[in-house]
Amino acid sequence: MDMKSRKKRRNVGVIGVGQTKHSSHREDVNQPEMVFEAVREALDDAGISMDDIDCVVHGNMELFEMIHQPDLWHELGTGSLGKTAFRLTTGGTTGATLFCAADNLVASGMYDVVMAIGFEKLQEGNTTAGITNMADPLWTRNLQTGALTGTCAYDVIQEFGEERAKRASMMYRVIMDKHAMLNPKAHRQFGLEFDQIDYLMEHSAKLVGELRIIHMCSQSDGACAVILASEDKAAKLGKKPPVWVRDHITIHREETFNILGYDNRYPVEMTHKVAARELYRRNGITNPLEYFDVFEMYDPSSWWGLDWIRDFFMLEGDEHLRLVENKEIMIGGRMPINPSGGVIATNPIGATALIRPAEAVLQIRGDAGPHQIPGPVRHGLASGFGGTMWTVLIMLEKDLDWEQESRP
Amino acid sequence: MGTRVAICAVAQIKNEPDIWYMRFQGMLLECLESIIAATGVTFDKEKGIRDIVTCSDDVFDARTISDNGMTDVVGAHYRGEEKIAQDGLNALGYAMACILSGHDDVVLFMGHCKESQSESRHMCTNLAYDPFYCRPVGLDFLTANALQARAYAAKTGLTDRHLAEIVVRSRRNAAKNPYARDNKMVTHEEVMESPYLADPIRELHYYPVTDWAVGMLLSCEERAYEFTDRPVWITGFGNCMDRYFIGERDLASPMSLKKAAARAYAMAGIEDPARDIDLFELNDACAHHLPLIAEGIGIVPEGKGPAWIEEGGPDKQNVNLSGGMLNGNPIMLGGVARAVEAYLQLRGEAGQRQVEGARRALAHGSTGGAGQHQTVVILEK
Amino acid sequence: MSETFGVKVEDIFGTMPDRFRPEAAKGIDASYGYRITGRGSWRLTVRNGTMTIERTDALEGCVAITTADPDTFVGVNIGKVDGMAALTTGKLRVEGDLMALGATTKMFKKYVTPKKEPSIGEYILDMFGTLEKRFKPEAAAGLDMTIAYDIGGSEGGKWTVTIREGTCTVTEGLAAEPTLTIMVNAKDWVDLMLGRVEAMTLLSTGRARFEGDLSLAMKLGEIFAPYRPSAGAQPEEQELVVLKKIISVNQRFATGPVMGKFLNGLKEKKIFANKCPRCKRLQIPPREICAECRVRVEEFVEVGPKGNVRMLEYTYYASPDPLTGETRETPYGTAYILLDGCKGQEVFAHFIRPDQLDRIQLGWNERKGTIVRPVWAEERTGSVHDIKYFEIDE
Numbered sequence A: 001m002d003m004k005s006r007k008k009r010r011n012v013g014v015i016g017v018g019q020t021k022h023s024s025h026r027e028d029v030n031q032p033e034m035v036f037e038a039v040r041e042a043l044d045d046a047g048i049s050m051d052d053i054d055c056v057v058h059g060n061m062e063l064f065e066m067i068h069q070p071d072l073w074h075e076l077g078t079g080s081l082g083k084t085a086f087r088l089t090t091g092g093t094t095g096a097t098l099f100c101a102a103d104n105l106v107a108s109g110m111y112d113v114v115m116a117i118g119f120e121k122l123q124e125g126n127t128t129a130g131i132t133n134m135a136d137p138l139w140t141r142n143l144q145t146g147a148l149t150g151t152c153a154y155d156v157i158q159e160f161g162e163e164r165a166k167r168a169s170m171m172y173r174v175i176m177d178k179h180a181m182l183n184p185k186a187h188r189q190f191g192l193e194f195d196q197i198d199y200l201m202e203h204s205a206k207l208v209g210e211l212r213i214i215h216m217c218s219q220s221d222g223a224c225a226v227i228l229a230s231e232d233k234a235a236k237l238g239k240k241p242p243v244w245v246r247d248h249i250t251i252h253r254e255e256t257f258n259i260l261g262y263d264n265r266y267p268v269e270m271t272h273k274v275a276a277r278e279l280y281r282r283n284g285i286t287n288p289l290e291y292f293d294v295f296e297m298y299d300p301s302s303w304w305g306l307d308w309i310r311d312f313f314m315l316e317g318d319e320h321l322r323l324v325e326n327k328e329i330m331i332g333g334r335m336p337i338n339p340s341g342g343v344i345a346t347n348p349i350g351a352t353a354l355i356r357p358a359e360a361v362l363q364i365r366g367d368a369g370p371h372q373i374p375g376p377v378r379h380g381l382a383s384g385f386g387g388t389m390w391t392v393l394i395m396l397e398k399d400l401d402w403e404q405e406s407r408p
Numbered sequence B: 001m002g003t004r005v006a007i008c009a010v011a012q013i014k015n016e017p018d019i020w021y022m023r024f025q026g027m028l029l030e031c032l033e034s035i036i037a038a039t040g041v042t043f044d045k046e047k048g049i050r051d052i053v054t055c056s057d058d059v060f061d062a063r064t065i066s067d068n069g070m071t072d073v074v075g076a077h078y079r080g081e082e083k084i085a086q087d088g089l090n091a092l093g094y095a096m097a098c099i100l101s102g103h104d105d106v107v108l109f110m111g112h113c114k115e116s117q118s119e120s121r122h123m124c125t126n127l128a129y130d131p132f133y134c135r136p137v138g139l140d141f142l143t144a145n146a147l148q149a150r151a152y153a154a155k156t157g158l159t160d161r162h163l164a165e166i167v168v169r170s171r172r173n174a175a176k177n178p179y180a181r182d183n184k185m186v187t188h189e190e191v192m193e194s195p196y197l198a199d200p201i202r203e204l205h206y207y208p209v210t211d212w213a214v215g216m217l218l219s220c221e222e223r224a225y226e227f228t229d230r231p232v233w234i235t236g237f238g239n240c241m242d243r244y245f246i247g248e249r250d251l252a253s254p255m256s257l258k259k260a261a262a263r264a265y266a267m268a269g270i271e272d273p274a275r276d277i278d279l280f281e282l283n284d285a286c287a288h289h290l291p292l293i294a295e296g297i298g299i300v301p302e303g304k305g306p307a308w309i310e311e312g313g314p315d316k317q318n319v320n321l322s323g324g325m326l327n328g329n330p331i332m333l334g335g336v337a338r339a340v341e342a343y344l345q346l347r348g349e350a351g352q353r354q355v356e357g358a359r360r361a362l363a364h365g366s367t368g369g370a371g372q373h374q375t376v377v378i379l380e381k
Numbered sequence C: 001m002s003e004t005f006g007v008k009v010e011d012i013f014g015t016m017p018d019r020f021r022p023e024a025a026k027g028i029d030a031s032y033g034y035r036i037t038g039r040g041s042w043r044l045t046v047r048n049g050t051m052t053i054e055r056t057d058a059l060e061g062c063v064a065i066t067t068a069d070p071d072t073f074v075g076v077n078i079g080k081v082d083g084m085a086a087l088t089t090g091k092l093r094v095e096g097d098l099m100a101l102g103a104t105t106k107m108f109k110k111y112v113t114p115k116k117e118p119s120i121g122e123y124i125l126d127m128f129g130t131l132e133k134r135f136k137p138e139a140a141a142g143l144d145m146t147i148a149y150d151i152g153g154s155e156g157g158k159w160t161v162t163i164r165e166g167t168c169t170v171t172e173g174l175a176a177e178p179t180l181t182i183m184v185n186a187k188d189w190v191d192l193m194l195g196r197v198e199a200m201t202l203l204s205t206g207r208a209r210f211e212g213d214l215s216l217a218m219k220l221g222e223i224f225a226p227y228r229p230s231a232g233a234q235p236e237e238q239e240l241v242v243l244k245k246i247i248s249v250n251q252r253f254a255t256g257p258v259m260g261k262f263l264n265g266l267k268e269k270k271i272f273a274n275k276c277p278r279c280k281r282l283q284i285p286p287r288e289i290c291a292e293c294r295v296r297v298e299e300f301v302e303v304g305p306k307g308n309v310r311m312l313e314y315t316y317y318a319s320p321d322p323l324t325g326e327t328r329e330t331p332y333g334t335a336y337i338l339l340d341g342c343k344g345q346e347v348f349a350h351f352i353r354p355d356q357l358d359r360i361q362l363g364w365n366e367r368k369g370t371i372v373r374p375v376w377a378e379e380r381t382g383s384v385h386d387i388k389y390f391e392i393d394e
Helices: A031-046 A094-107 A127-132 A151-160 A162-181 A194-203 A231-236 A271-282 A302-312 A319-325 A349-365 B024-039 B066-070 B089-100 B121-126 B141-156 B160-174 B188-193 B221-227 B255-268 B289-296 B305-310 B324-328 B334-346 C009-014 C070-077 C083-088 C098-104 C120-129 C186-193 C199-204 C214-223 C256-267 C354-359
Strands: A012-019 A055-059 A084-087 A113-121 A206-208 A221-230 A243-251 A294-296 A379-386 A390-397 B005-012 B051-055 B080-084 B106-114 B196-198 B211-220 B232-241 B279-281 B360-367 B373-380 C030-036 C040-047 C050-055 C064-068 C092-096 C144-152 C157-164 C167-172 C180-185 C208-212 C271-275 C299-303 C307-315 C332-339 C348-351 C371-376 C387-392
Touching: A012 A031, A012 A094, A012 A231, A012 A349, A031 A113, A031 A221, A055 A094, A084 B089, A084 B232, A094 A113, A094 A221, A094 A243, A094 A349, A094 A379, A094 A390, A094 B080, A094 B089, A113 A349, A151 A162, A151 A302, A151 C307, A162 A194, A162 A302, A162 A319, A206 C307, A221 A231, A221 A349, A243 A271, A243 A349, A243 B080, A271 A302, A271 A379, A271 A390, A294 A349, A302 A319, A302 A379, A349 A379, A349 A390, B005 B024, B005 B089, B005 B221, B005 B334, B024 B066, B024 B106, B024 B211, B024 C256, B051 B089, B066 B080, B080 B089, B089 B106, B089 B211, B089 B232, B089 B334, B089 B360, B089 B373, B121 B141, B141 B196, B141 B289, B141 B305, B160 B188, B160 B289, B160 B305, B160 B324, B211 B221, B211 B334, B232 B255, B232 B334, B255 B289, B255 B373, B279 B334, B289 B305, B289 B324, B324 B334, B334 B360, B334 B373, C009 C070, C030 C070, C030 C098, C064 C070, C064 C098, C070 C083, C070 C092, C083 C092, C092 C098, C120 C157, C120 C186, C144 C186, C144 C214, C180 C186, C180 C214, C186 C199, C199 C208, C208 C214, C256 C271, C332 C354, C348 C387, C354 C387
Parallel strands: A055 A084, A055 A113, A294 A379, B051 B080, B051 B106, B279 B360, C030 C064, C144 C180
Antiparallel strands: A012 A221, A012 A243, A113 A221, A243 A390, A379 A390, B005 B211, B005 B232, B106 B211, B232 B373, B360 B373, C030 C040, C040 C050, C064 C092, C144 C157, C157 C167, C180 C208, C271 C299, C307 C332, C307 C371, C332 C348, C371 C387
């Protein structure tokens, strides 16, 4: 017997979303207080109280703040007292994992209403040192500098030429900032204009290779809380129509970055390509660019953001560059990407990957506010990224009308 | 669609004081090979393992994203992996959800911890406390447990002699457990003279530094017999979080423990645990935990722990025949070790410790100082 | 162009000596240049825990030169403009060692615009203007009095305060028959209200005089809340405490037999990979398992020592090493090298000799990159540092 006969046991909807206003060091709150802000907002958004919550799922990257088991201290702000409580951590993908875990927990029938909470107070630690700590202490830790790499820029430049590549990634950057300017929760809002592209391309300080400081994601303090409920409970509770979780997939890669040989005789498949391919195949999606109305992508830098559009949408050649160059990824464009401003604008790491589906939910519900894309928004995609190029990919739907097929 | 999840295979290495000669990857690889050999399971994306649940800790591993280091040896290359960052017993509950939700057919669980790696596990657990008040005051899991031990002794009259009995018994039982940490046998006098770590907890009352790795294969009901002819079913799961500030908790009678047990019993349809369950594996990091947890899960009347010890209650009710955490399992995996013993007992593979005809077992785990978070799992043949 | 924050560029530089924190400059011996467009250049020199700042165009030898327009420069220094944002958008440009420049942020206390103290006349007006607000009715229960304040001097004035039935009214001028008259010159009155002088001192020296019921005069301190100067209409902010701590827990990392063999090999100037029995791929450094095939890897193969460079991470920004707390000198380069015997993605990571970074050519597909060879440390202990770096094989 194989997986063909197994379906999702029951439907799961998102009934509440909350975020803090993400920022640099929140000196005015301690960690549980900051988490509470997001929890409070999510509960208000759903119109419920902690009494309605069965289970809390919590996560972050603890080596940033150097708190062991932070969910214990955070009981003061998460409302987990007396509740079932899980803690999951998977590096940068944590937030997305929390979302998937909440979905699994509700779909299983074990819990009816689950709240996922991701947070980070990056300014309370040293982010790059924290990420460097991920590598093998016997070897790579001494050679690596956190998440900073010039390899992606190198890839894109090799393929499309320096001028075009640099311009496209800066165009992506400006678009992300324009979106961030419309998102009151976003951390960094620079007010960049398209006519600054030439200047920024040459003058923003370099970090590694052609990765410049302006391309790189933010380091933020912030929290996000998302409430998921079973179909029955979503009908009874929740002020707004639930947004349905259709499916999710997690694809990791081995412990080291064995991807830098630059030899196409030995191709390597990136996890986002594998995740997209498998998730779409088992859901019958053959043209993702047509199918999805919005994509909240975990874009750690504008080089990766630009590059990954190709495989997330199963495009060929320079189609993804043209989407960016023609500004089709903007709010109002053909394929809006990161109407929230994305990770480059806001990155409280433990929350970042949870903010992606949270923002996609807001878009589908139509109440994202100033950064709302014109509707109707029916099919949403959200991704998480972390570790050694891992991907989590989540599909969200406005209506419960997709064919609940057995999973092939 | 099936309603039960089974444990089809368990693999472990021996609990040891200091596995200096292997990295955790090597420790886990042995477990992986054993599970594959025992079940024939593959990593085929359609028919085999495509999602893995792990358990490890960043602070104890001194490694950000500690599960990243495990990726290869748990077979997570181009598969999914999700790390439970609490006592690994919770991973059984989570893996259960992954399977019952329909997302996965089979889930591999792998956990490791090397307490010997850092200079002091107390420095590590001190970091669980807020940096402003509890941490500078010196709270860590040891001192929190000591406060609890004092509260419990004041409430119930538990004495140094009871504690000695608990320790002596733990080592005696562990001697029959080939995977338990090798500790020397001690006498009651030696325990009662052992130096204080944190009054009233003496050195011999506290679980010793231990390194360990473990793996399990879990399966949906429909496919369990593909992997084993004697699946052990997880029929009950419950966990619960208590208050952070230690002064606000009932340390001697934790609310979170009672609630976790109640949730597990409800799921498993158990009304009288003492009657309905044949053996109990309780996560006793500290000697006083044994009677305290026994009361909390409802097999000993509240406040009667010491009498239970005097009357040989643990032996009569088949409690901690493995030697318990007290004999030595690392933090993060104490609860898993309890589940492993329960599994072996229900399959009749517990050797000299075997409870004849055991049909149902309870495994308990806890996370945090004085067990702020508690987990209870019911397993059945 | 004037500085929009009311602070001049010269104010920032001029106050540097006062704002200097020598403890943050320990062990630093460097010069930093500042080019403020349209205004001029400055050179900050730090040596032996002391600093000098001079206006000069001679910026040779500066470890970093910052260029900015006056508004951005001032804004960053007074905390009104986010330094990172300015750097990112190019409004603030740095040539040279960004990390070294970062050290200067801790060397100076933030520039704070000095508050202008109000004049005596301004104080007097404010003190009497706030009297009604500072009146405490509960302390004046049962009291019925008029107080005439005759404040002398050019900045003085005359006021009458009437207290009756729990209310208080302040009017200008002196009442005809007050219960109490207070005569004092303006400066002394201000000093008294600000706590700079005691009432007894003024009374005993005759600088303040009373007419009327002295015991009533003693009550005045209870009937009115003390005067607090309004700090430029800024509300008093709660002081937030930030706790700074470095956490350090020593670790003893095991190497195990696989990494152990590799590290021991380095002691003998040998580089070992291991080879998967199934797919034959090499892993370097070696790992216990082949992640693709999920089988144990036991066969070791010596590779290199030379190889060709496939990728170079030319790093301008370094962060502290989490194991040592030290920061690497920039720029440095981490290279991914295909050692002889390896193919495809079986690359080996290590450093390139810093002075050769710009000469490295990268390989691509069949084309080989620059050939490099390891430079071994004199003393080898079985660690990543047994190889100092790779240099061009010339």
